[in-house]
Amino acid sequence: MESLAPTTWITATRTGDDAIRKQGLEDLAAGTWTLDRYRWTGTALLSYFLAGEWFSVHCFQDTATGDPLRWYVNFEKPYQRRPGVGIDTLDLCLDLVITPDLSGHDWKDQEEYAQLRLLGLIDDYLHRQVDRARGRAISMLDDRTGPLAAGWPAWAPDRSWPLPELPADADDPATYR
Incomplete structure (x- = not known):
């Protein structure tokens, strides 16, 4: 999966440099x-974006078996929607990490979220x-509804499908209409 991501996030992810992450x-x-181009690697990733919702749900999966490794609410x-490109989101630096069997969860990056509050x-x-979105996400987890209902992670794209690629001008501000 190819996307555009902040360069500081890309560098911090690749190097583990916390100072760069904070600068980001x-x-x-x-x-x-x-922004720069970024391609997800290491796991299979199924993403579910709910129209009008303040979070998305992701299932990280083992590339060989398709078994869920963890769930992630971003x-x-x-x-x-951005025609010809895909979708735009703005990460608010708060995440909910859920165990593969949906039995437990932990909040992640609460300090970063608090820092973005301080920075305005x-x-x-x-x-x-x-x-409000935190409450809805926890309700989906507790009730096993929406993308957290049983069966969703079993889906996989047809292996013959090409990996989506961003068009050459995807990072052109004129395409952000």
Whole structure:
């Protein structure tokens, strides 16, 4: 899966450098981040984006067996479709990591979320939206509904399908209409 991601996030992910990751939060809050192409590797990843929702649900899977390794709820602004490119989201740096069998969970990156609140990127309105979304995500987990209902991770794309690629001008601001 190819996407565009902030360059600081890409570098921090590849190097494990926490200082770069923290700089990325400041860049994000200031609106000065830059994007680069990024291709997901290491696991299979099924992603479920719910229209109008302030989170998406992802199932990380073993590439050989398709077995779930973990579930991940990513809190973000509702996605927007961008014709010919895909979807745009804005990660709000709060995540819920769920065990493969859905029996347990932990909150991740709460400190980063708090930092974005201090930097002003997440104002009171956004915070209320995320707080409500946290409740909806936990309800889906508790009730095993939506993308957390039984059976969803068994789906896999046809192996003959080509991997989607972004068009050459995907990072052109003119395409962000």
